[in-house]
Amino acid sequence: MKRALHGLLVLVSVTLGLVAWVAWLNVRAELPVDEVMPPTASAQLVAQGAYLAKAGNCMACHTVQGGPPYAGGRGIETPFGVVYSSNLTPDEATGLGLWSPSHFWRAMHHGRSRDGRLLYPAFPYTEYTRVSRADSDALYAYLRSLPPVAQPNRAHDLGWPYRSQAALAVWRALYFKPLDWEAQPAQSAAWNRGAYLVQGLGHCAACHTPRDALGGLDAARPLQGQMLPVQRWYAPSLTDPAEAGVMGWSAEEAVRLLRTGVNQHAVVTGPMAEVVFRSTQHLSDQDLSAMVAYLQALPVQPAEPVAALPSVPVQIKRGAQLYGQHCAACHGEQGEGVPGAYPALAGNRAVTMGQPANLIRMVLQGGYAPATEGNARPHGMPPFRHQLADDEVAAVVSYLRSAWGHQAGPVSTLDLVRDRGAESR
Template identity: 40%
Template sequence: MKPPRSTKRRWLAAAAFTTIAGTAAMAWPWKGAIAPVSRPAANLYSAETIERGRLVAAAGDCAACHTTEGGVTNAGGRGFETPFGTLYSTNITPDEATGIGQWSYAAFERAMRHGISRDGSHLYPAFPYTAFAKTSDADLQALYAYLMAQPPVSTEKKANALTFPFSVRSLMAGWNTLYHDATPFQPDPMQSELYNRGAYLAEGLGHCSACHSPRNAMGAEKSGEAYFAGAFVDGWEAPPLNTLSRAPIPWSETSLYDYLRHGESELHGVASGPMAPVVAGLAELPEYDVRAIAHYVAAQMQAPTANSDTAVADATQRVTSAAVSSTEMEAGERLFEGACAACHADSGVPTFSRASTNLALNTNLHSDHPDNVIQSILGGVHAEHVPGIGSMPGFADSFSNTQVADLTTYLRARFAPDKAPWQQVKQRSADLRQPHHNNSHSSP
């Protein structure tokens, strides 16, 4: 993976603008609004359909993006920082004036498959319709029923603050022509039912590649070899989920299942950051569905079904050799002993709040980029989605960037001794402290 130039979802870039504008001129015939309807009666849909729709919404993480911190579920208003300004998610409760209460199913389906709002205007792909387009009709219908059955909430719509010309929505018509494939999911007859179920969920509703695949200069996800090759999102690295994985102990299908189902895998660690709400959504799904996703991801990684004896022995060996510090980084070591070791070193005294997985097994410490380690130190780890896991306090207020850098460099040397030291860690710490996550990596 090349060093990222941006930590943000780069769904449109200036360089590409002319092409897009040119294509927009000859693009989609959809210009029209779809007539408003009155909100469907509450008893129109069966309880089973609504329940099915609830699971579809959980798989699609609708609430994660359509809810502000502490706000009403799906009432919108969460901001998305882009290199071109700020975009806000919308109210998808069935309020007739400010939500989707007047949307017919046809209008809803068009938005989910083609990224076009009821009034005919184009939506930006920060809304992952590029993935949702793969969803089956039956699932979309159930999702519509579920959303329409929720209590309507009236909200003030937040105006986007996008810079010209990115504020011109119709340009997305050109983008869609170039990059959006609205074909619903087609099962691969050469693959098993389990694989196809996993592919359906991962490529569609789960929109895993929206975070885990790098994007091109115009912000479209790359495919082919770059599919699942890792990317940067909201100041975090979404690690590679293909053969480029940097996990020190290679993932197995069993470990992937544990991680996706329970938010924790013994040989890897816990899901935190932007992956935490994904795991919380998956927790609602039936076991078969999560197994299917694990099976699909394992296939992308060419991972074995179970953890081999060699993998377990390798893990033990890594944990043993990281148990004693052998680096000569005094500043980092002092910080670690003072602030971290109580929870992160084997003192022989188990307490509830101690970390359950060893840092020597953590992908983030073995990545090419220090971002996730710095994020964990600054913001802590809040694993509410994983029952039985302690949480870790954030140190943003107690450590300077120099201290964060000393500590991060020390962690790398002690827990990932087979990897080269990270560069410019102090600058990265400063960048990641910015409330809107600095746009550019300082490394070229």
Template identity: 50%
Template structure:
């Protein structure tokens, strides 16, 4: 249950997330072949339904289903700096899936990052977050996965470079970067806040995108949630700890909730891979869970900033030339939707003025949006989203750099100028 390709992010704002519905075993439940079974068919049906909700919360389908393939049959390639991982089959097929896994086996994988045979799992599977998930919620997900149709598709072997294909190396990685343990509520915070913290830090595994990773593939914990460039994705996951980026301290709870649930709000919209997260997962969360997540996100404290990635700089003189050129390009191509004053027409066309994601130190996301365009997700609250057309074929590298420079430096925005070389580098980047 891993978010697609080390998990991707919004071009305009914010978060991957998740939710839960607590499931408690009653004293009348019993074991059948080592597997807990609810006392009555109605109890089992309710358990499966809650497990389906939780699987949605974890966005399991995004990683364990190839486009056009059978649900949860695996095989999705996940590119990493160390080689390509392929997601496993998690249907209840006895030979190729988890049909012979017990409830304890499944919880061990979630909680400790170990497979049924005890082998260490690679951390592209976010067990560093899933360890916080309660046993009751793990059992519910297990019950749901046992209820889906089995698919006899073998899992494809990973294609990792030497020495990363040696799982024994994971012992050192785990010593440095993994702390096992379920989420412990903070007694000084409200029930709603703790619910949101559990969702964001557990099944949501938001930190896997919004925390930079080091050369060993481990999170820079001193800068948790402080943002960073996602390796091989060429999308920037903005900081959730700084109001200069995607920190939400000055957002209304309603705007945060709208963004998570619908993909659009009065303050912005999600694009790129984050749109998939909203489409596959967040739109199905209850209003109460989304509000809990919003409450927690709004209070994430300021932390150390993420390590800065190299970004090509332009001279002051050339930056001024780009700004002037970009003004005309904006008037010809962008003002019709985003308005001459950059205020847009939210929620259909997000504002560019005073938009943190436009003026962040990293210009990766606005460059990619101009080059590739995109749509917010189609959701129940926004079934017919307005999209942005791609300009990669219409504008040169310098013209893209010029218009992005213009929107980063106009209407009170305080971004820096963009280099045409950076546009060139991103033009050839993969789209997902």
């Protein structure tokens, strides 16, 4: 009896210790939050905040299609359920009207709402924690200048236990630590500015860094590529020149891609097209050049190879026939494309990278490059999901990955069946 009681006391002590540890990790470095409301912000501060909101692509998540800007309500699908974005307009009942600059800073830096609730990392405070207090205050000033919209926030649709604050506290204890941005004195001013934007407001890691089963970023593989689990697009590695690394490009070509969505090497499509459309095309040449300076200095790390079955001659022959029927008119008999209109497929790294998901998505869904000042009327590609069966899509994709000297692995019909199944869930 005494032994059982002793064991119970030890278990209770360990449990209480773990709870205290998790609680401490969730409040470390937090300072008291004041309720002081600022005077009317200057036009210069509001303009700075508007620019930073574009750098952070805030409107993309906080605006429902066709709805009032920044009024929230957009559903962000995750493997754990749907998280709905909040109302960032200055409405007192449903938005930021009663938030002080300190409340907003705490949300950005610590991931905690005005009422003290822990925020879900679909709001990427894991990256925004690097944003300076000055930039946070400028963002706050801009959001306070918007017309207030009375739009109540929607409750998140998350399964158990993910919807509980206790589970979120444990996740944060494992994966989140508030950080203060520190410039690296050994690096140039441009590199430091680029690192600040890429690691902070740009939150590039949110898509381009692999995550584990609990949704935590893999700190050992920063920016090395990730399959976006719900969208079924692959955010390619920024450290591999064979995927999305820009180490071998000129700085001018890399800046051009971020500003216009196209250059002689690539065309931006999929989720990244929205990033260029809503965010990077609006950034200054100086900031885009700084981001490129940082990205080009990343250490080269080849992406992990994707296992593939050997190609089947019959499938490749069928794919060549389908390419001639449906693709060659735009992309050319030899995959040469049409400059300024249709991208070349021969030598295109989006075709040859180890992960074929984006090529599959383009064949199934079609798509457009973003409309930008430098590419105002982009040519689009129609979807073929209703014209081609799964085995035909697999055949044409496999042909593209083997034609014109390409040596990428084929795609099987089973891959397409799995992809469509995931897409319908």
